[in-house]
Amino acid sequence: MRRLVLALVTLLMCGFFVPAATAAPPGHDRTETVLATGWKFHLGDVPGAAEPEFDDSSWAPVSLPHTWNAADGADGGGNYRRDVGWYRTRLAVDGGAARRVFLQFDGANLVTDVYVGGRHAGRHEGGYSGFRFDITGLVPAGGFVPVAVAVDNRKNADVAPLDGDFTLFGGLYRDVRLVVTDPVHVDALDFGGPGVAVRQKALTATAAELEATTRVTNDTPVTRRIPVRTVVRDRARRVVAVAATSVTVAPGGTVPVTSALRVRDPHRWNGVRDPYLYSVTAEVGGDAVSVPLGLRTFAVDPARGFLLNGVPYPLHGVNTQLPSRPGRGTAVPDAAIDADYALIAELGANAVRMAHYQHSPREYDLADRLGLVVWTEVPLVGFATDSAAFTANAETQAHELVRQNTDHPSVAMWGLGNEQYVSSPAANAVLAAAQAVFRADDPDRLTTYAHCCLSDSDALAGHADLTGYNRYYGWYLPDAANLGKWADGLHAADPQRRISVSEYGAGASVRQHEQHPVPPVPGGHWHPEEYQAEVAEASWRAIETRPYLWGSFVWVMFDFASDGRNEGDRPGINDKGLVTDDRVTRKDAFYWYQANWSDRPVLHITSARDTVRTTATTDVKVYAGTAPVSLSVDGVPLGTRVPGDHIAVWPGVALHPGPNVVRVTSFEDGRWHTDTVTWTRQP
Template sequence: MNTLAPLSGALAPSHPRPQLQRPGSPWTDLSGHWDFSHDDDDRGIADGWYTAGTAADAAFDRQIVVPYPPESTASGIADTGVHPIVWYRRVLPVQRRNGRRALVHFGAVDYRADVWLDGQYLGSHEGGSTPFWFDVTDLLAEGPSSPVLVVRAHDATRDVAQPRGKQDWQDDPHGIWYERTTGIWQPVWIEEVPELFIEHLSWTPDLTSGSVELAVELNRDPSPETTVGVVLHLGGEVLERVTFAPGARTATHSIRIDRYRNGPEQGSLQWSPENPCLIEAIVTVTGAGAGDEVASYFGMRSASVANGHFLLNDRPYYVRSVLEQGFWPESHLAAPSDDALRGEVELIKALGFNAARIHQKVEDPRFLYWADRLGLLIWGENASAYEFSPTAIERMTTEWISVIKRDRSHPCIVTWVPLNESWGVPQISLDPAQLSYAQGLYHLTKALDPTRPVVSNDGWEHADSDIWTVHDYGTTHAEVAASYANAETALELMDSIGPVGRRMRLLDVADRGQPLMVTEFGGVGYVNPGDDKAWGYSTAQTPEEFEALLRALFSAIQLSPVVAGFCYTQFSDTRQEANGLVDADRRPKLPVATIRSIVIGDRVDTTWQRRPRRPDHDLIDPDLVDTE
């Protein structure tokens, strides 16, 4: 296991916004008990639940533990019924201070949030996966007071134009879908900032020049004398100090890292799963009315594709990924604790994976922090809508832009996946408009972030794509291996109908060296006998049978000379899906060492080398073939 390089005390792993922290300005976590109410008749606004008074007091008839969704047991509500509208209320522990602004932050509220403070409407936010905040300073009274924050969340159960991922639109979970996550499901918190403050930071490393571009977004236009100072350090060593005048609300500045000019030292500074090197930064804003200081970090790494390989830091890198749904029995899409997020990353790595594909969820930034810190590649994916319509296009596009803005500075994220399995574009092979939409999302993502590969539609029915991905749930070694035996069979697959009966590519796209990856396979179900609600794509009855099936399917992919990486379905059991390598409580179904040996396989060099195919070597091991 990697030895963690020391980080300064300026960065707290439990902070809800890991890459923009204010070490000199304490933040207040609002997790805990809030007043709560369902509003099944949608009467709350008309009856004034956002104001003080008898009606509101009577409406909030129970309490919920934030940030756990009301469907979960951790919330104290544990009601999985259909309740599209819910309300929250609590007193804010904040007061007005001269020269300081008070901001209330929401990590994520599913799906639309309306917010009031002491009966005054602050505003709304739409998008169940992205953060938002309000400046409440001008509504606070001088001196001690007890301002009341009220939140109304609307999560329309039947609205399939709403990006929902795997949250069920039916009353009860069915198939591969599970209970809804309604309302607040990521941290709510307060921080104090100066009058002029840093609203957003992003980092873009450039390995060619040995530099990093910093983009700073302020809350308003700065005065002419305003300056931004940056100190980059690694451990106790200061790497660079720069100062520049922002000139406008949004400014960029390229910082050359002198130590990176030394070729032999570059490897030690580059971020990878084997060397998760994080460079810390202190960014200050000084000038008239300004005095902000924030702590941040980034990693020097690049992600690209060429010659049929995925490239990490311009070197071929074999991707061993697992599908991660990020769903917990007690807390659903919300993480049960900060420690659970770290433990999740640690266990994924312990099982032999160097990557995880976050599936139909925008993961908590604290999870991404631990992936950055411990070294785990992440494929970032959006929660899908299910219908194709102007409303769905607007919602998906707006939310996806916010997701990329929030997460593009995390070195762990190496691939973007805006669409999965044609969800939201169900007739993409027949409807030119749906194909144009998928193609548009691909190009939009490349425009927002040209530094990472983009998969246009993971699994099948690709528009343009930087990686050709296949979902293949063949149940035997022979069945899976046959499609990837050599370059000819792989090309035939990609130019025809795929394993689940879908066309693989819908456009005649020039070969740019896109690699081929099997990004869903396996899905072997293994549960206690008699559990008739659990399922997998195939089923094992005993530990021995489970191990044999895993070895057969993993080796079918690993033996291929043309597959550049894989993603096994899946990491943990999720409700009725019993196809995890660990159960829903994160207990491995086989010894960790056994699973690790299967995942890593017998590759000579797992960081880059493909297994060459010798003329006398049959890719299909006859001992693993199911002859029945």
Template sequence: MKGISNLTFILFIFLSITSTAQDANYANLLQNIDSREKTSLNGKWDMIVDPLENGFYNHRLQEYDKGYFRNAKMQSPSDLIEYDFDTSLQLDVPGDWNTQMDKLYYYEGTVWYKKDFDYTPTSNELTYLYFEAVNYEAIVYLNGEKIGKHVGGYTPFQFDVTDKLVDGNNFVVVKVDNKRKKENVPTVNQDWWNYGGITRSVHLISVPKTHISDYYVQLEKGETGKIKGWVAVENATNGDEVSIKIPELKKTIKTKLNDGKASFLINAKPSLWSPTSPKLYEVVIKTKTDEVVDNIGFRTVTTDGSKILVNGKETFLKGISIHEEAAFKTGRVISVEECKVLLNWAKELGCNFLRLAHYPHSEAMVKEAEKMGFLIWSEIPVYWTIQFENEDTYANAENQLTEMISRDKNRASVVLWSMANETPESEPRLSFISNLAEKARSLDNSRLITAALDTQGKGDDGNLIEDPLGKVVDVIGINNYCGWYYGDVDSCSSIKWASAYNKPMIMSEIGGGALYGKHGDKNERWTEEYQDALFKSNIEMMENIEFMAGLSPWILMDFRSSRRPLRRIQDDFNRKGLISEQGMKKKAFYTLQEYYLDMDKK
């Protein structure tokens, strides 16, 4: 095999972990920050655009010890300081810079952010500086000292800053760099906007010195009458007690810590979370110094041949794909209200399933979707032609996977972890994604593994699913654009499908573009009539696929993409949405809605 071996991966990851002590702490990321005492650092941040990275390197391209991170001030009239955060422009955090300033619309590079804040220390507490997401590389400084960095644009990270904060005024500086690179995840080529900035919220989170850092509370695999899990406590002593209480079930269990972790098993028969009854239970985890409260649902998800079973019952996934892009204003989703706009449209469409593409969406999006009863496909941005033989690229992808699972492992709504989207077949790719799948199962074996494969018109009489990655995943995703990237619209309904695997298949993408309000003949591309005819023909095709267990057409709403420059039609938007970016529903929205409503009547 030309791909990287398991042994090589293990050795490389071990060396990476031991040699990057200043990088963000992946292993002990605080769970459920909504249950914590938080101080928001959101709002206006001072900013400096730095395309040449003069604030980071000297003229010899060496890291500069007097860079912008020092936030230096003139002490005398003769001082030479060529920057000043206090007189600079400002950006809103959370938010992307592309839609806040016209001159940064296409900008990819470094922007420095600075925020002043007051802090009063509390004895016997630790304080973490917590970022929900920064795109893409963040180097973080506190009071002029580098405290670490993080790579990856869609997952949270934190730093223990207890000993670096001072009583009174403090300042944090973040060097944010969203330049695309071939070795990154995603790579240089992507079909969504590369929004730069501190795109999600920033917090100071205070916890007791001995605190609950992480936990896992779910049904025991294969059981509906046993709740199993573990609790991790930082700075604990062996033998310390942990209690897990589920008041509504009248269950409390106490267990002991060993090497900072305590396992438990509760005999209970909870009402199961489902799309039609998204039941959540209050779970209270407590030690002698700390308490965390979460709302957790319990459900099972398995497969039986080509069927997906939720709580043992065959469930067809009536879905839609969603990008984390806000309606009306466009740009990154930054609030719960903006999440709800998208989720309510999906509910109106008749969905019970969401593919959150092509990266981990915000914790708020996942939690709100869970409350509304949506099953979720969550994925990392291993997208198109990643550098599958690059060890650094793999380590990056695995870190993002680990962070995604760490944050969302207690959310009953998440039923699918996706490893990749539309990757070309090769031995290195198979090895790369197989290792990711193995890692995901080691972190969480209660969910299904999937990936969206690229199958486009492979046979004269139909499409055969035989990608070797089909052996690795539990559920096969298929992206297929009949009527748009191949074939004419009328040909789609007659396409036959076959699979080399006795596994469920989700049609993870079908669709085509239309400009809202543009009308014409059904054979005229970009019209609503063309998109509608395409959906009708593809629906006829899918009705004849016996092993199809769900679908998530592309996509709920038009979204920005620099790959889409066609003026007067695309205008930097991918127009495959069923709804325009201004919230106007296209004809195909109602066609898919009718298809889903008809399913409910059967």
């Protein structure tokens, strides 16, 4: 017992054993500590909650990430609670005046005010980009300081998005971190970005010419001559390029320093085929920040489509909303995000449109490593407020999107927004303002916009370099086969316009089935899984034969919360996903795209979940690769088919009363593959 007491005393003296979130003892390097535990929460505005001595003993203990809309944000009715939520914790920071201390929020929806020791540390307006506040002057050299955070997800006329066909989950739904640096450091306040931006100036087979700009900050009271070293390493961590210089920075000043680097015999980042990554580390005094580097070129040709490293590379991808789970909303751990991207890779997609706002840092990292080409956008969704404040907010969120993600090689295009419903002067002005930010902050990448609901040539579609069209033929518009006719007409009328299909698809319930389905009512309660698959088949056939479409993005990869919806088999869910919101069930359409897009051997009997049949015969349809597929029912062989267009069909297969075991087999990639279902015929 005495030994245990001594150990506890030692921990207390060292500052490690605390009842609240704490930071590791500082060294000479930058430290980052995730502040996941030790928080208290109260839903509803509370006068005085920012004060240091406020009594929060009755508040609920929570861990981050957290949202208060985990349940009501996905149960339908459009009445999920949009309010102010308060979070409080006690923070221990060692190091005193010799260190700089920042609070970093990876995402808090929608408007956030932070108080440290009762004093206002900062305000952030926007629910999806990260942000940091310098709290050095607000924390004591030792001991604890109370931190209070007010997060407000009520609709705000000056903050984008105003609303959307998705639930705006309130709260600290991403990680919060304590960042501690030396007083001479890489700038931490550049719109939440890393303070390091690498620009590829030229790329050939023999060399890559780079410019790395590091923002150098001197938070000491005297002018300093500060050494700056930039190092490029390959995937094996070998140094392949170095630049060294120094810069004089006045007290409290920040100076950008640009260094030229050359990487010989560059290994290109080549999408899903070879997503090769380098890294760039900027060393400023005792501080260091690393960012990813992928060497590649992007271009879009109006006739040949998307070009990666000079070669046509048609983008076949999916749209994603924020990673989420039932009962947790968007407050999910990293493992859930990793699982989502593992499913995207399994599908065989080579691109992701991260709709309709900036996504989590981990998603961009995963896209880099998996080779997924990314379209990412600011949250200009539906409507725009005609005010200078709203435009300024959109501009700030555009700056944040670029500064925080410019080093990700996966990011190919910045999105100006999605589906402005009215082509008003205000909407056009705010899109033009976002375009100007993107052009100024990143002149190398292309911009795009997801257009819908108005004329194809409306002014809204003319601000970005590229245009995406949300076209739901077979769902909101008649006949999925019309997608190709529409695209041909637009291309013929304006052959220099570079166009994509930014959204297409249909709803599907894995609990509802109909053989040879008729088109359902989109807003109705009957969304048979088979109909989504038929729309997917017709849509992809139209897309893959038209190389001028530089990309296509299925809406959507996963079912997701949209609390205002009441359709399909349950309210509060947009059921157009290829995978259910719990990530348990891959719908039939998932396997259709996988058969067309991936290198995996695919063998999938469609309508497997339609387990109770009332007809004496049924068609058996299988999504497959290219190898011959054999069918048997209850062990009786019924022939072999060579899949045409990745589909094999046996029409009019007899079902006897009771259970029928249906099995298909194929031999591909050196091994046998089997899929089996049981359909029970009831008279």
